[in-house]
Amino acid sequence: MNAPALNEQRVTDADPVASAQQQVMAAGQFAAARGWVPATSGNFSARVDADRIVVTRSGADKGALTPADLAVVNLREPLPPGLSAEAPLHVARYLADASIGAIFHVHSPAAALASRRNARHGVLTLEGWELQKAFAGVTSHLAVLNVPVFANSQDTVALAAEVEARLQNQADLAPGYLLAGHGLYAWGRTGRETLRHLEAFDVLLQLQLEWERNPL
Numbered sequence: 001m002n003a004p005a006l007n008e009q010r011v012t013d014a015d016p017v018a019s020a021q022q023q024v025m026a027a028g029q030f031a032a033a034r035g036w037v038p039a040t041s042g043n044f045s046a047r048v049d050a051d052r053i054v055v056t057r058s059g060a061d062k063g064a065l066t067p068a069d070l071a072v073v074n075l076r077e078p079l080p081p082g083l084s085a086e087a088p089l090h091v092a093r094y095l096a097d098a099s100i101g102a103i104f105h106v107h108s109p110a111a112a113l114a115s116r117r118n119a120r121h122g123v124l125t126l127e128g129w130e131l132q133k134a135f136a137g138v139t140s141h142l143a144v145l146n147v148p149v150f151a152n153s154q155d156t157v158a159l160a161a162e163v164e165a166r167l168q169n170q171a172d173l174a175p176g177y178l179l180a181g182h183g184l185y186a187w188g189r190t191g192r193e194t195l196r197h198l199e200a201f202d203v204l205l206q207l208q209l210e211w212e213r214n215p216l
């Protein structure tokens, strides 16, 4: 999962926009196949270079994305109309962390439910699960990983500022956060790593929900 496939590497070298588009379209199919982006929910982005990302347009079916559903956006310029309503959340993350290569947002049932269960605390803490090692840099099930939970908001510019202020000061941060009653944002250095993180989050959130409901 860590090394890009040969085809992905060739496209990256030749055409970084096409590579970013390919990562986003593949992620959309992966998420749709698992029921994580129902009814056009979710939004996906991948970095092109230090200044640009590819991001989904608003309302696109994430399971059937084509290049026409994707916009190339400069991170340091005003956002054009028609982008995902949540594009400010993507842009703020890329600007805050130059190592991020892709950000995928899903509305999986586990994320929506776990976010509401933990909204009052403002954080969901993962600990004791071997699958935590699917997150980059985590080497033990004993690691304590915090997943911040934010109140949902339709003002995604203000929400992005709130998220980034909190993430800067969050110790032991997992590669993602939850929006209450809404879903999960996850990131990684590449599209493949971000998909691995999404998949790990999905199982870990299901385990956590079951554990909270019925601890042994």
Ligand SMILES: CSCCC(=O)C(=O)COP(=O)(O)O
Residues within 6 Å of the ligand: 039, 040, 041, 042, 043, 056, 057, 058, 059, 060, 083, 084, 085, 086, 105
């Ligand atoms: C259809 S779900 C409500 C909007 C949302 O939360 C989402 O993820 C999709 O919004 P977008 O503007 O990116 O299509």
Ligand SMILES: [Zn+2]
Residues within 6 Å of the ligand: 041, 042, 043, 086, 105, 106, 107, 182, 183
């Ligand atoms: Zn959403």
